[in-house]
Amino acid sequence: MGGDIAGDKYQPPGKLPLHNFEVEDVEEADDFCPIEQVELTVAATDDPSMAVLTFRAWFLGIISCVLLAFMNQFFGYRQNPIGIDSVVAQIVTLPIGRFMARVLPTTTFVVPLTGWSFTLNPGPFTIKEHVLITIFANCGAGGVYALSIVTIVKALYHRPINPLAAWLLVLTTQMLGYGWAGIFRRFLVDSPYMWWPGKMTSISLFRTMHEEEARKKGGLSRQQFFLMVFVISFAYYVVPSYFFPLISNISVLCYIWKDSILVQQLGSGLQGMGIGSFALDWATASMVTDPISTPGFAIVNVLIGFFLVMYVMTPINYFNNIFDAKKFPFFTSHTFDNMGHRYNISRVINQATFSLDMDGYNSYSKLHLSTFFAFNYGIGFAKLSATIVHVALYHGKTIWELWIKTKSNMKLDVHTRLMKKNYDSVPEWWFHIILILVFGLSLFACEGFGKQLQLPWWGLIFACVLAFFFTLPVGIIQATTSIQIGLNIITEMLIGYVYPGRPLANVAFKTYGYISMAQALSFLADFKLGHYMKIPPKSMFVAQLVGTVVASSVYLGTGWWLLDTVPNICDVAALPEGSPWTCPDDNVFYNASIIWGVIGPMRMFTSKGVYGLLNWWFLVGAVAPLPAYFLSRRYPEKKWLQLVNVPIIMGTGSMPPARSVSFIMWGAVGLYFNIYVYRVHKRWWARYAYVFSAAMSAGIAFMGILTYFALQSYDISIDWWGMGADGGGGDNCPLASCPTAPGIVVKGCPVH
Template sequence: MTENNGYADEATETSPLLVNAQSSSIIDNEAQISHLRETIELSDIADESPYEEVTANVSNQDNPMLPCLTFRSCVLGLLFTCILAFVNQFFTYRTIPIFLSMIVAQLLSYPMGKAMASVLPRRTHVLFGGRWQFSLNPGPFSVKEHCIISIMANAASGTSMAIQVITIQRVFYKHTVGYVISLLFVLSSQTLGYGMAGIMRKFVVRPAAMIWPGNLPTCALFRVLHDDENEERQNNETNVTTTSRRMSRVHFFYMVFFFQFLWYWIPGYICPVLSLFSLLCCIDPTNIVLSQVTGANGLGLGSFELDWNAWISFLDSPIVVPFWAQLNILLGFVILVWIITPAAYYTNLWNSKAMPIVSNQVFTIEGYLYNVSAVLDSNLRLNETAYNIYGQPRITAIFAFNYAIGFAGTTCILVHTCLNEGKDIFNRFRSSISDVVDDIHGTLMAQYPEAPEWWYAS
């Protein structure tokens, strides 16, 4: 094994040339570096996405020579994978869950990656007679390393619904499932989703129409952090001074991040009442009907909140969700919560007045909490005799309508998709057989090898 001091591949960020360790003088020559940066636009394709939101946030250029799977990306990726998986699963049981999205890992990994690029030794280890090279610090922290870290963190940020089955059995039914069975159950449910996504990627990923708005802020943040940095680096190397007073995207981002950090302490700790405040409820706190309709534990009519975490806990960020989708959500909320629910409750539909107006609990016909253990035997099977004596479980009117809309919505989605998108889906299926790509980003990714289909099918 031999060692080469210095960045053996420092020019890989901007050039496909393999720079030998003995030719380090080329790297030191700023004029030659600038020339290399101008001539290696490997994928400078003029085509753009037909959708403006994609064009504004996603780059249409790619440099295959940038390092991706490195020591830095593996260490930081595994670190944030463990942190996000633990924190999100631990806090998912809160009434208002705390969720750390991939954006957290994306923000924190950037300065950590830059720090590792400055601190780690700059040696290139040549193994097996030069057939394989390895370096703890292959060069400047690249956007592809940043992407692979964020992808690893995103894969672990979502909580598994299968864990709720295991925890419910342990907490409510006093039945403990073995760790091996629990692990296999959770992994099988998670890999099933990844497998289906991989098999259907020709239909739900590759077409240009498959925008997935939730990914656009992530792509925009990558460009903010790395494009401005590359532009500033090129200006410094060519001694170009910018006289414009226009604020850069990264400076604007840090400014918003700073003010958001300061504001969080006000509704979070200093004045928690701002998290959810009802002016109408304060008019007559002893009025039960007014509290049910306007209170925080009721329908919340006329309430307002200034806590960003409360906004995005259930409906995702309003910055990400398209405006037409927000209007659909708002309209459905008004009809269900502010019209149908009070009408059903105050007309005592299904004996609704015996239960709270809003609750996710299960009740008896008298309005008491339903003891599920009272109708089960020692083997956790239904005891029909005890069930007939204890009575049927009941849920609140709002949750009954919510479940009904959920079941009806599934059928509506299938019918709507077949009627409105069926022809396009059929055409996509035909084009997928011939591997026709209609997206600039799909064209850029076509130069990389695809994962075999059997990986997803298995």
């Protein structure tokens, strides 16, 4: 979560951190390290003879990358997406790597005519091999944003897309940022002041796993605990995934007042406010993000924002009928016309040019949103300006000092000196070749194939310039505060004004402009992890490059297979009742392409549209951090004021696709583990908390895949009330999505 910023002194995971950290300004010495958290977490030693890019690293790394990519994309299309983090591979591959070190032959093989030799087993399984395997797994766990473009084209716009164009789109958006990441290595990796606090937990976990583990008599090692929880999670998940899906979203009020729209709007965990709703499914609780790895203070901030948005601001807007809110459902990401019906996009699109048909638009209707979805865009505007102001207030002086130190002939800390002494750096021309090659392929993807992506060459250049420009300032912020400012709203808005009426041009520009920057920073963050763990830079480079190519291909292959084999996938209106293939993330992406691409911001967020007033939220976001900042300075003894983080409070951007019940269960689980368990059973938390989370996610992932291939793919199903198949979204609240304005006729809803 953004804002997970370490305090003045080193804090173990879960400790409530303060906003700022200290930068020591001491004379250069052999053990010089200016950031205290790094000094206390990262080993200041290196063994250059340790095995790194071995057969074991390649084998386990590629397998981890493929499995995580397949599972994450497979579950990404389902009602409760399950994100399998690389920590699963980090935990699982340790005993496998050690087993391979015991059983593989140590024979040295020589490649004929080259003089190059290798062995399958160079000795004990090392921490450096483990880091590289996790880097491979990270590539598979990171997701592929551009695949949503392929999904909405095939499943929701029902148009063809060339598979080679799709593969180039997926691959180039993932790798374009790598081309200029090398330019910023000196600032964001070599600099001791760019310390990437988000990597400290990973480093701590690596060191913990490779230290000798003393198991108490009658107790469990981490690996044994992981296996136990994994088996329990695996066995249990057949219930919510197949036999009794209703327990994933239990909305109590809907069973008491079956004929009340108001009560079902209040009680539905999927289509309403979720009062009294709960779930008995880990997938529901982890839909927002992993509740255990999120610090307690961040969970509290997010829950405050969730309460204000869902239970205060949205009801005020809805029940006062602002923006004709009562014509539409209380909570949905779908788009509507002025009569409360789903917006018929075919009436405003010229099918020949796949662009806005102005005559059709003028004779049909302006585009409308549900009150929550509209309000959430306002929150998104506010969050953007609030993040900038928050970082400037709390970190502006520190970041400026770090920037000055980095630009000058900065001191080399012990880690940078060890890396420069023991290993060769990656040549600059490697990055230049990638940039030239990937940009050329990007140009071919956009301009070739009959211009299916609609983005012209100048749009691609504009997106690259935007991403390149923001990589360094956003990188400095992320490398010192763990906050990454997203460019999705900026990119959607810019291309929406400059090149309106073209949905694919809008989403392609957003992906090239936003994701290439995010991928560059992801590349640099992993490079910093390798820097601290003393991995040879060339080995890191190769692992990241190969992992990205493999993961991109597997993501696309999995998505393409499901899009071609699951009938009506992602098309919620056409899916059979109770189907899990609702693609919540992609439906949000699709509706964003309509809002920003087809209709455009000029006809949405100005006087020509319905939602021009939402632009005031930019000002609200800029002002919102000021009270907390000045109060924290006025009352420094009140430590809780320093934990107020306005951008995190505005963190309901994942709703939708996340629902009320997801936030409720996420908050309950997170507070239990990171407040109660952390304070009362701290040793247990430190030993098992992250392992528990990884095992739960891994168990439901494997059972979900098993039930699909063994049962669902053969249409072996059961039909009873526990399936939640009543047309109400799966929680038996069919009236929660009904309008309440007089005269609006919607199938299945009473007319007021």
